[in-house]
Amino acid sequence: MPARVVTLQIDGRDVTARDDQMLIEVARESDIRIPKLCYVSGLSSYGGCRMCLVEVEGTSKLLAACTTAVTEGMQVRTVTPRLTEYRRMILEMLFAERNHVCSVCVSNGHCDMQWLAQHLGIDHIRFPYVYPNLPVDASHDRFVLDQNRCILCTRCVRVCQEIEGAHTWDVMGRGAQSLVITDLAQPWGESESCTSCGKCVQVCPTGALSEKGRSVAEMSKRREFLPYLTMMRGETGNE
Amino acid sequence: MLAEELKNIAVHEREAKAAVGACVNVCGAAGCQSLQSDALAKALVEAAAAQGYGPESCVVRKVGCLGLCGAGPLVSVEPAGIIYQRVQPSDAPDIVNALQGPPVKRINLDSKLPFFARQQRIVLENSGRIDPERLEDYIAADGYLALTTVLSEMTPSDVIAEIEKSGLRGRGGAGYPTGLKWGTVAKAIGSPKMVVCNADEGDPGAFMDRAVLESDPHRVLEGMAIAAYAVGASEGYIYVRAEYPLAVARLKTAIRLAERQELLGNGICGTQFNFRIAIRLGAGAFVCGEETALMASIEGKRGTPRPRPPYPAESGLWGHPTLINNVETFANIAPIIRRGGAWFAGIGTERSKGTKVFALAGRITNTGLIEVPMGITLRDIVFEIGGGVPEGRHLKAVQTGGPSGGCIPESFLDTPVDYETLTKLGSIMGSGGMIVMDETSSMVDVARYFMEFCMTESCGKCIPCRAGTAQMYNLLGRFVDRTATRADLAQLEQLCDLVRNTSLCGLGQSAPNPVSSTLRYFRPEYEATFATEGGE
Structure with a gap:
């Protein structure tokens, strides 16, 4: 139609x-x-x-x-006032859920979540921090995964499946215990399906995925490739 | 199988049964089976043989749930209509001995008790009366009669009109009109169409669907086949949780037997109608009872919900128009077709028709499974049928609807049970779990228990449910530990509002219900736990 x-x-x-x-x-x-x-x-x-x-x-x-x-x-x-309040609360809960301390983050200043918090005028978090003990995977030659910064948005999962076609990423676990994983929860460096294209790193909204060798506030992301690739494939991306 | 053959089997079965002197039925559903009803059945067979009863004078059968699970293992004797409770294998000789005379007093259960007399059985009409592993038993109880009637005398739109006339609403909890749903799928463009039976019953304390599947699996298959004919589907799935191994085994047997007799599969009842049913096992995620997560799970994906629209009726399993109904909804279909929509619409209240199966659990004398007409009061359910609260304690609240429902206090017990009134009281009809609490239950503990359930069962997809339930659980912990302040109470209410209004699926949207309903009726209990007077 x-x-x-x-x-x-x-x-x-x-x-x-x-x-x-x-x-x-x-x-x-x-x-x-x-x-x-x-x-x-x-x-x-x-x-x-x-x-x-x-x-x-x-x-x-x-x-x-x-x-x-x-x-x-x-x-x-x-x-609306109601929407803004809901957005604030959701974002605050996200900050409290894992470890989102901007001052020591590679993506400080280049982070969607940080930007949104500033935009919504968040200056303190009303919820107690959970601080779960989560691993960092630095086994890949070029990239690092820090689960503590992950907000489970699954952008990496989707870009890997829909654009790169590798489907290296997926989610395991339930609820707050959910984690993004590579292949069958193997170390990223040992993943057989990963093509090391780096698209996941570029679409990640926070510092959860970053390039090795970047220090605090040095990880800016380049997303220009995405609309271009989708357009060239003649797909809308929406199934 | 043709209608004629079906009739012959039914007549033959009934004659055979009438010829037998006595029929001893042993409950073989999960509750009684866990109390060794298997050994009991064996002891009864041995006792009958020892006392000289042959197959023509006494038959020992394993049947489905007899209802009063708390007094299991249960045995019934037909045609005398005697029910025995808490039967041990050592009681077998006495039971056989009493076949010709008065019942054994020490274990006799009065079958005139309100627990039995006040019930009205439609869904459970065969439960405890037929052997769920014998197709002939079901056929003798007018089984598959509705299917043959539908296939030979009715058009799909006739079937949908009849279901609409009955006023049947979805028994999974939300109460969407079944006829309307069927009509939408029938009108949807696309093929093949799918029919899915949701048997992923996960509410704590609920076991209605399990009992139906264990006691009368063919009823569900017949309902699904009628639905498939009405909407034009040829494939069906039953999504049943793996924690119900007996239900799964009986379903498999039932599907095999029905296929062998051409009541399922290709060319059903000698017509052109094809319908195959496959079983899919759930791996223990509560959220997979949500229809979009359930479909993702059937497709082999991670069981997470997706936003609706599109509704499954337009785009469901693998993008095909899909009809999803609950076990109990399908179990109501055959009787509606057999006896007419008008008959069904004559039972119940203005907007909630028919009967509802409830699983009574908690602080109640008669723990078990009941089926009552809609509109009965909670007081009748708890005190008449349920026998009240044991040990001379007082009723405090009735929890309905599981983790998505709420607690109804004693003062509202006289409200008639239907979809609308329960919603108005801050609870929901839900799938039929009913947990009775007495004054020893702390409502804060209850709320925290359900919040923990929702937290661990959240799929993690949307933030309000994933992080919000965890925050609420922690906050409730402060009330349990008596370190809470008034500010915590305010934050708890804020979170209830947030999670209800912003979560993606029904699990998150209803997760605050146990908290908000206990806050509504038992607020002083929360305030009594403040660390300081006034909670400042």
């Missing part, structure tokens, strides 16, 4: 879009930035971080903008 063009309102602005587009994408085209952590343009939507929840007229439920397709006449609010 060919896509149809629909008109809708986001934060009071009239917007047109194709009806197969997700709300987050449409908002971005009109320069309305909805907060996000697990969503990356060019990869399939995951719907896990709940940062992009928005209010839609006519439904009491909050909808994730990355997994909600636009419909005709939709009226969307992306910033």
Whole structure:
């Protein structure tokens, strides 16, 4: 079925879009930035971080903008006091969940999570820190995985499967015990499927995946390749 | 098998049964089996042989759940209608001896008890009456009659109209109208279509689906086959948890027997209709009872939910339109077809029709499985049928709906049980687990127990559920340790609101229910645990 063009309102602005587009994408085209952590343009939507929840007229439920397709006449609010408070709390819980101390992080200053916290005006964490004891995997020649910085957004899992086609990464465990793993939870350096392309490192929003040899605040990420690769393949990334 | 053959088997079976002098039924469901009902059945066979009973005068059968699990192992004697409780193998000679005379007093259970008399059995009509491993037993109880009727006399839309007329709603907990769901899948574009039976029963204290599968597995298969015909599906899956080995074994037997008689498989009942059922075992994740996680698990993926829409009716298993119903929902289908939607709609309340199976557990005299019409009050369930709270204690609350439900205090016991009223009380109907608590239960402990359950069963996909349940569990720990402050209480309420409104799937969205319902009715209990007076 060919896509149809629909008109809708986001934060009071009239917007047109194709009806197969997700709300987050449409908002971005009109320069309305909805907060996000697990969503990356060019990869399939995951719907896990709940940062992009928005209010839609006519439904009491909050909808994730990355997994909600636009419909005709939709009226969307992306910033309300309620949403901001929810986003803050979720982000604070994320900071408390593992070890996210920016001052000693390779990604300090280049981190999506840090940027979002500043954007939302977070200056302290109301929840007690959990500080689980998690491993660091430095067995790979060029890259390091620090589970303490991981927010389980699965961007690495998706880029490896959908773009590189290797499916080296996956998630094991449940709940707060979940961990990203390479192959069948082998050391990354011993992974047979990893092509060492480094896409996972570049899409990682935090300092969980970094290049070796980078010190504090030196790990900036390059994501330009992603839209290019997706476009060249003629796929939208959304299955 | 053709309708004619089915009838012949039924007639033959009934005649054979009527010819036998007495039938001794031993419960072979998991509860009684764990109390060595196997050895008991053997002892009964030996005792019958020793006292000169042949196969024509006394038959010992293993049947499904007789209901009163707390007094197991249970034995019933037909046609006298006698029920024995807590039967040991040493009681076997006496039971056989009493076949011709009055029942053995010391173990006799009055079958006129309200526990039996107040129930209305539709889903469990054959439970405890037939041998779940014999297809002929089910056929003799009008089994597969509904399927042959549907295939020979009804169009798919007739079937859906009949289910709609019955007013049946999903028994998995949410109560979505079954007929509406079937209609949506029937109208969905795409083929093949799939039918899935959700038998991943995971609520603590709930064992309704297990009992149905162990006691009357063919009923579920028949319901699924009728559903498949109605929506145009040819493939079906039963997703059953591996913790139910007996249910799995009986399902496998049932599928094999039904396939052999062409009641499942290709060319069912001599028609063009094909429907195959495969079993998939759950590996112990509670979240796999959520329909999208369940489908991911069947597909061989990690069992995590995904956002809806698209609903399974449009895009389910491998992207095909999929109908997912719970065990109890499917178990209601055959009787509705046999006796008509109007009959079913005549039972229950205005918006909740039919009956509901509940598993009574906790501080209650009659622990076990019951089936009651919708609209019965909780008081009747707990005090009439359940026999009240033992040891002279007082009832404090009834927990329904498992970790997604809430606690209903004593003062609301007179509310009729249906989907809407339970939701209004801050709980849910859920799949039917009902845990009774007396005054020795601390509601803070209860809330913390369920929060721990949700925390360990969270799949970890979305942050509010993964991190929020962990934070709430820690906070509740402060109340248990009596180190909490009023600020902790405020934060707990904030977290309840957050997790409810921002989680991805039903598990997270309902995880705060045990906390918010106990806060609603038992707030002083929380406040009493403050470290200082007033909790400042």
